[in-house]
Amino acid sequence: MQAASSPVERMLKGRGLFLSVERSDAAEVVYVCVDDGLPGGYPVGYVISSRTGTWSAYARVRPGRIFTTDEISSGLESVDEAVRAVVAHARYEDVLTA
Numbered sequence: 001m002q003a004a005s006s007p008v009e010r011m012l013k014g015r016g017l018f019l020s021v022e023r024s025d026a027a028e029v030v031y032v033c034v035d036d037g038l039p040g041g042y043p044v045g046y047v048i049s050s051r052t053g054t055w056s057a058y059a060r061v062r063p064g065r066i067f068t069t070d071e072i073s074s075g076l077e078s079v080d081e082a083v084r085a086v087v088a089h090a091r092y093e094d095v096l097t098a
Contacts, residue, residue: 008080017044017087030079032059032086045069045086047079055082059089 012018012032018041020031028049033041045059046069056074072089076082 008083011087012083015087019083030083032083032090044090045072047076047082047086049079055079057082057085057089059086061089 016035018033018035020033020040020043022029022031029046030048031043031046033043036042045057047055047057049055054074055076055078057072057076058069059072060068061070061072073082073085076085
């Protein structure tokens, strides 16, 4: 994975968030998770790499729909840009109050 930059890592840590990575032959998925004290955290969104080298961002944006994510952006040039898009759109109590 193309590692997130130091500014993004600091922003995530300051909001009680962290990244979790899953790799497969088809794609790389980076989850943005709330550090809620449970193993693996609570995912509030994720970004997926494409074969063209761009990223798509998905986030929980619908209140009351706790297991629903929507694509919020695609064609993003970096993992940092995609992670920032998730954090900007994600809806979860810990994210909103951090």
